[in-house]
Amino acid sequence: MPGGIRILGIDPGLNSTGFGIIDMQGARLTYVTSGCVKSPATGPLPERLKVILEGLRQVIRENSPHQAVVEKVFVNVNPQATLSLGQARGAAICAAVDAGLPVAEYTALQVKQSVVGHGKAQKEQVQEMVKRLLNLAGVPSPDAADALACAICHAHGGQGMGALDTRGFRMKKGRLV
16 A cells, blocks of 8 residues: 555444544545454453553554544543543553554544534444445444544545644634634
């Protein structure tokens, strides 16, 4: 893939961390692989985070991405769930940074806006659009689809407009004003 970029998208979760890898050659996106790193549903938190870290390290070793993208955590009504998600996200970022990858971050709203066209899209809509955009034979699992959507979002915006410096500009609902 001379001149192209391989992008690893990560959808962090304590039970299931989705990953998806695409190649970007110009405007063309090609599916490489996707799946989930599953940690035990119970057990000590440090051991569960180690499973995520080691699983993503293996994905990175086997696929040699150039960049990583991680979905930003949103705050929900359950503070404990938000904290757990943040810790899983930290393990994912550490795996990428440890491998020397630059890490970009996007909110779920930005990802859905980029892939589906509106930020309130349902999971099924994201899955279907990922299938169409990457010309997949079937619909990926929800976690893998979200990770692939992160990579697609970065491919669409992170290399161009999304990479622009926005200091000095106000952001409102994901848009410059």
